[in-house]
Amino acid sequence: MTASGRLRRRALLRAAAAAGATAAAGCSRAEPSVQVAVVWSGGELARFREVVAGYDAGVQVISAGNDIDAFLRARQLAGTSPDVAILPRSGLVVEYARRGWLRELTPAASYALPPGMADLLSADGRRYGVWVKAAHKSLFWYFPSMLPEPPRTWDQLVTLTRRLGARARAGDGPAPLAVGAADGWVLTDWFENVLADVAPPGFYEALAHGEADWRARPVQVALDRLAELWRVDGAFPGGGRRALLTQYEESVIQVVYHRRATMLFEADFVDDVASRFRRGPERPETFRFPGARLADKPLIVGGDAAVAFAGSARGAELARWLSGGTAFEPWLRAGGYLSPNVSVPLAGYRDAVRRRLAAELRTAEVVRFDLSDRLPGPFTGSDGVGIWRIMQDFFADVTDGVAVGEAVRRATGQLATGARSAGRGR
Incomplete structure (x- = not known):
């Protein structure tokens, strides 16, 4: 084993020991018997605990933080895997299944999904995960008082951004766009929406499966379009370099609190x-x-999936219960929850926004699942690596004035190299 390998193994062992200590500190003989690891914290964590309070056996919920992959690898190495984990990336479900870490699952009878999601949690023809929460990732947010007439096509969005950017440079109004470019996943969400719009049928899926070239024309066109918008002078509060230091939550605050930007x-x-x-x-x-046209409205979705670890029959039972149409009713009633299960009645949604979004999941002709969440290994992206970092480099190039052709050439080369290194794509 190399020195770097020994250091990595020690780090994993330390993480496993810390995870075990955390679990032990919050658990006694009288405490819950089924353990669930989640990425959620704060309000989302509280809502999920309300959900599992309705289960007929005790459940202990552990927040593993944003890097749940590292947490679960450490627990697996230590032999202390939880019964269930809620994973934010479908690619992790497939990877863990092929490593033999997971138990095959059968969802509840009421489990029904939009087209394009059903097969993402399967490996070698067997299902190893069930979707429990969805995210509608094709939305712009704005205040009507600041933007009476939203753009309806890409060209209208670019024209509006140029007009508002000129006003912002003159000190006559807020910047047109807020973007949390310090979080690379925000930029990949931009890319995925544009790619879904411009790519020919089948290309997006082929890219996700490693069967298409990242230097192909549709990827270039998508990056060209992003460059057209992102390089507009005055597009972002403080400019492109400030945007690269702006995290996702801060970008929301720029719009809804400071009103330093018009759209998000x-x-x-x-x-x-x-x-x-x-x-x-x-x-x-x-x-x-x-x-591109009035009729074109990309619909990208993300989601969180429940998996049960090998050897845990209780975990499989809980995961099956979570896939049912009624398990998440407490969160549904409280608001802030979008179900991937299209059998959930629209009338069950408290807030009008998610009721409308749930209806869109039912009626959309084409639904594409978050591309970066489906990519393998480090290419899937995390802070400073993978497709997240590549998109941040591209954003920096186009907002710093690098010629668009050169910026696109660099990005597609990096994407192709990342795909090859992960063993998926050209």
């Missing part, structure tokens, strides 16, 4: 932040990510 692109979970920080009675509204 991100998923339905924006309103979790907006509800905490907005000032005054006006609520932000949404419009769909605009496509």
Whole structure:
């Protein structure tokens, strides 16, 4: 074993020991018997605990933080895997299944999904996960008082950004766009929406499966479009370099509290932040990510999936219960939850925004699942690596004035190299 390998193994062992100590510190003989690891914290964690309080056996919920992959690898190495984990990336489900870490699952009879999601949690023809929470990732957020008429096509969005950017440079209004470019996943969400709009049928899926070239024309066109918008002078509060230091939550605050920007692109979970920080009675509204034509509206979804670890029959039972149409009713009633299960009645949604989004999941002709969440290994992206870092480099290039052709050439080369290193793609 190399020195770096020994250091990595020691780090994993330390993490496993810390995880075991954390679990032991919060558990006694009288405490819950089924253990669930989640990425959620704060309000989401509290809501999920309300959900599992309705299960007919005790459940202990552990928040593993944003890097749940590292947490679970450490627990697996230590032989202390939880019974169930809620994973934010479908690629992890497939990877863990092929490593033999997971138990095959059978969902509840009421489990029904939009097209394009059903097979993402399967490996070698067997299902190893069930979707329990969805994210609608094709939304722009704005205040009607600041933007009476939202753009309906991509060209209208670019024209509006140029007009508002000129006003912002003159000190006559807020910047057109807020973007949390310090979080690379925000930029990959932009890319995925544009790619879904411009790519020919089958290309997006082929890219996800490692069967298409990252230097192909559709990827170039998508990056060209992003460059067209992102390089607009005055597009972001403080400029592109400041945007690269702006995290996702801060970008929401720039719109809903400081009103330093007019529009924000991100998923339905924006309103979790907006509800905490907005000032005054006006609520932000949404419009769909605009496509090339009036009829084109990309629909990208993400989601969280429950898996049961090998050897845990109780974990498989809990995961099956979570896949049912009624398990998440407490969270549904409280608001802030979008179900991937299209059998859940629309009338069950408390807030009008998610009721509309749930209806869109039922009626959309084409649903694409978050591309970066499906990529293998480090290519899937995390802080400073993978597709997240590549998109941040591209954003830096186009906002710093690098010629678009050169910026696209660099990005597609990095993407192709990342795919090859992960063993998926060209």
